[in-house]
Amino acid sequence: MYVAVKGGERAIDHAHAWLAEERRGDRDVAELGVDQIREQMTLAVNRVMAEGSLYDPDLAALAIKQSRGDLIEAIFLIRAYRTTLPRFGGSNPVDTAAMACDRRVSATFKDAPGGQVLGPTFDYTHRLLDFKLAADGEVAEMPQTEPNAGETPHIMGFLDREDLIQSEPAGAEKPDDLTRSPLELPASRALRLQALTRGDEGFILGMAYSTQRGYARNHAFVAELRIGAVAVEMDIPELGFAIDIGEITLTECETVNQFTGSKTEPPQFTRGYGLVFGMAERKAISMALVDRALRWKELGEDNLGAPAQDEEFVLYHADNIQATGFLEHIKLPHYVDFQSELELIRKLRREAQAGSQAGEQAEGKGPSGGSLTGKMKEGVAS
Amino acid sequence: MNMMNSEIDPNAPRKSWLGLLAKSPAAEIARLWTAYDTHPDHSILRAPEIGGVMVRGRAGAVGAAFNLGEMSVTRASVKLGCGTVGHGYVQGRSKDHALQTALIDALMQTEAATQVEAAILAPLRKARDTAKATRAAKAAATKVDFFTMVRGED
Structure with missing residues (x-):
């Protein structure tokens, strides 16, 4: 016998009212503005944009406020909103070589053209709590220096010229899209990169860390890490040519990996690639390591049975909205x-x-x- | 490279102002537009519409294209009384931003171009260049100057 049960409405309404009250917190404390979150919780906003897979800092800030700072809940809100947007089209691939870099470091070449530019980094801070921040918000003006007029070329270009690094094959101009058709295996590299860039930072970090600890070790060096603004260009049919439709901040990581050669490839360096919305270098480095681990087949390497080499395992478990949806449903009435x-x-x-x-x-x-x-x-x- | 393009690409000037308008802050354009607004006779061809554009990257920065994620974009189109059509595709979700961009785009193709350039585009360009230069100067201040310490003998 199946008996339908009704009667939760009132409890649900009251639960939502209480949620709103708890979200607001102590009313003697000033309410947080969405603009304050956007400007002062920038890295949380960046994470929500990257994993929500929608670049819109105002919406990401709103989602963080609405979710009381639960970033996966905020990402869920952004994913849901994203599906309501009509798709105007796809951009031309962004030109990261033309990035206006806030930060650009190389762990492989000290004297790279363009130099080692640290940018607004946490590196070299002592990780001691700064009680001044609790007292007042005064910030001293930072010094400025005349920027050098020269370009900041990709470091990989130098290795490429010497033919010491594996070259990147061209692919379809219109890549496969996870948001348009379900993920099927084996996945193209384009699909893998899309899944990784929108995947959960913690999961991708854990996978990348496992390769460093020896599960399909791939000996990665960060050849280059760059963070900055790039223009987004799209072909506009009614104009008949492409225009810049915006500018976004990206983090790009290129790893150069030791490779002694395989049955099909000569000894050379190989590459891993990470590209993420916003300032997100932990995620970008992790993405590059996992990208490299997943490339074992095309490089003719052995499958060591490591989790990070297992495309099905990585790609089907990287999405925190899919994961949380399935996980959290078990608390609902069964x-x-x-x-x-x-x-x-x-x-x-x-x-x-x-x-x-x-x-x-x-x-x-x-x-x-x-x-x-x-x-x-x-x-x-x- | 841009300068070379403008010599051979007849669309370069329009490309340049549309790009500038798309990337400039909506509030700044609204302020300049309100100050300039000559209330040109126009009809709306496409009402402002908010949508998404899939941003693409390249594997290894140079290889196969892949989908990075979407960005929010708003678009609109207008037609002036004289028949000139203007389009706006701008970052974000501001309908005014898209509509004002379309109107400015249309006016820039008419005799009003010189005035619009001076009243709206020039200040936007200046603000953009200043912002870019300031950021570049801050980045330059964090550039590492290596010096070598002599160690050992000889």
């Missing part, structure tokens, strides 16, 4: 499912008891038989 489980266990217990009584009568022995129902009974009792 009364009928559980009722049937309960019935089953009761039935098995009855059968097991009846069976053992019959056995005792027949053989005069205890209930510890090797039968399936006997094992079930032990499992239930323990």
